[in-house]
Amino acid sequence: MEINKYTICNSPIEKRSFQNQEIYIKRDDLLNPNFSGNKARKFYYYLMQDFPNIKKVISYGSNQSNAMYSLSVLAKIKGWEYEYYTDHIPLYLKENPIGNYKYALKNGMKLIVGREKPKRENIENSFTAFVEEGGRQQEAKVGIKMLAQEIKLWQQANRINSLNIFLPSGTGTTALFLQKFLLEMDSRFQSKVYTVPCVGDSNYLKLQFKELENNILKHPTIIKPKKKYHFGKLYKDSYEMWLRVKDELGVEFDLLYDPLGWLTLMENKQIFKNSTLYIHQGGLIGNESMLERYKRKFK
Ligand SMILES: *Cc1c(COP(=O)(O)O)cnc(C)c1O
Numbered sequence: 305m306e307i308n309k310y311t312i313c314n315s316p317i318e319k320r321s322f323q324n325q326e327i328y329i330k331r332d333d334l335l336n337p338n339f340s341g342n343k344a345r346k347f348y349y350y351l352m353q354d355f356p357n358i359k360k361v362i363s364y365g366s367n368q369s370n371a372m373y374s375l376s377v378l379a380k381i382k383g384w385e386y387e388y389y390t391d392h393i394p395l396y397l398k399e400n401p402i403g404n405y406k407y408a409l410k411n412g413m414k415l416i417v418g419r420e421k422p423k424r425e426n427i428e429n430s431f432t433a434f435v436e437e438g439g440r441q442q443e444a445k446v447g448i449k450m451l452a453q454e455i456k457l458w459q460q461a462n463r464i465n466s467l468n469i470f471l472p473s474g475t476g477t478t479a480l481f482l483q484k485f486l487l488e489m490d491s492r493f494q495s496k497v498y499t500v501p502c503v504g505d506s507n508y509l510k511l512q513f514k515e516l517e518n519n520i521l522k523h524p525t526i527i528k529p530k531k532k533y534h535f536g537k538l539y540k541d542s543y544e545m546w547l548r549v550k551d552e553l554g555v556e557f558d559l560l561y562d563p564l565g566w567l568t569l570m571e572n573k574q575i576f577k578n579s580t581l582y583i584h585q586g587g588l589i590g591n592e593s594m595l596e597r598y599k600r601k602f603k
Contacts, residue, residue, distance in 0.1 A: 307339050307351070307381055314454050317581065320553045323570065328581040329555060330455065333588060339381075341558075341586015342478040343374035346439035348447030350378055355433065358382075363435040364389035364421040367397065370558075370587045371438045373404035376411035384433070389416045403593030440475035440512070445485075448478060452485035455581065459493045464579045466494050471583040472565030473499040476512040476524075478585065483524040484517055497524040498575060500568040502561045503535045529568045536560065538601050541567065558587030559594035 315331045335344050339351075350361075361379050365372055367390045379386035388408070393415070397405055409415070421437075428434040435441065459467055469486075473479045476499065483497035501509040506526045513523045533539060542563035549566050550556050557566070562585075569575060569582070 307336050307377070313450065317455075317458050318555075320555070322549065322552055322566075325573070325576045325580070327576075328579065329553070330451075330581055330583045331555075332451070333555075333557075333584045333586045335586070339374060339377045340588075341370065341374075341584070342448075343371050343439060343586065345447035345451050346371075346444035346477065347374060347378050347435075348450065349443040349445075350433065351381070352446070355382075357430045358384060358433050359431045360385040360387065361433045361435060362387045362389075362422055362427050363437070365437040366390060367393050368404050368590060368593055369438065370404060370590050371435075372413070373408045373411075373589055374439075375435060376408035376413045379413070380411045386411075386413045387416055388413050389419060389421050391418060391421075393417055397593075402596060404590050405593070407589060438475045438477070440477045440516070442516070444477050445481050448481035449485045451478075451583075452482055452489065455482075455495065456486060456489045456493060459495065460490065464493065466578045467496070468575050468578045468580045469495055469497045469583065470565065470569050470575060470580060471497070471499055471585060472502050472561040472568075473509055473524075474503045474561060476501075476509050477516060478583075479524040480513050480516050480522075482583075484522040487522055496578075498527055498569075498572075499524045500527050500529055500564055502533070502564050527568055527572055529564060530571055533564055538598055539563075540602065543598055543602070545570075555584065556588060556591070557584060559591050559598070560587065561585070562587075 315335050318329050318331060320327055320329055332341050334340065361375060361384050363375055372388055376386055401409065424434045471479055479497055479499040486495040506528055509526055517523065545566050546557060546559055546563045
């Protein structure tokens with residue numbers, strides 16, 4: 305499917321049931337097969353506008369990041385060069401390309417390995433766009449505001465006066481802007497955003513929120529998981545939760561963030577006292593490499 309600013313809009317909201325709890329799912333994984341999830345929302349700013357002078361986009365982060373891949377799609381659509389800085393590529397991955405790494409290279413990404421990560425002030429000029437790791441920047445507001453509008457309109461149409469929203473966080477950009485914009489819209493319909501930190505702890509996530517929005521009244525509510533999970537590590541209970549969700553809902557979620565999302569949501573059933581909406585943030589291409597790692601670790 306061709307991607308343009310019109311094809312990235314209004315993903316469906318589906319009603320499902322999980323372990324006897326009714327739950328709605330916002331299917332941002334269905335925005336577009338190649339450009340989906342919260343990275344499509346965060347990079348919508350770049351997709352919807354023409355940037356006649358820009359020739360190149362530069363970003364940095366880990367070697368299997370969903371943002372890395374989504375930017376390769378964006379660069380291809382725009383006809384931009386794409387340089388991506390990462391600290392290392394394991395030999396195994398180099399010899400057996402898979403997942404986001406494989407498809408980003410196919411889209412023409414130029415990798416720069418082992419050098420110091422670039423800084424916005426040294427890079428950005430009228431020919432070069434600079435994107436922070438994971439798309440954590442103010443530009444993300446444009447697409448996440450659209451997400452908030454879609455949710456609010458759905459709430460109004462279905463007369464859901466009080467909605468609880470749940471999504472797992474990395475940088476926290478999606479959860480933060482979503483809560484902020486929902487609060488700034490029609491206040492007869494309330495929407496409260498809950499999130500779990502997947503990278504770092506609650507204090508790290510609070511700091512991330514503060515850097516993007518000073519007013520803490522507009523911050524999402526952070527819920528800690530009962531057990532400590534390290535980002536990117538493989539856990540049997542994570543995999544089992546992922547599988548259970550897939551079987552029971554018939555929806556595949558990402559294996560990096562969403563298992564902790566679902567585990568934490570199910571540890572906090574009080575959230576379900578209001579209608580509850582889980583945001584599917586995409587990331588399915590990353591499952592290719594995650595599944596392979598799980599297979600190698602647990603057989
Ligand atoms: C990037 C990503 C996240 C984290 O999003 P933040 O806005 O950084 O909190 C969560 N889930 C998936 C599937 C992602 O790709």
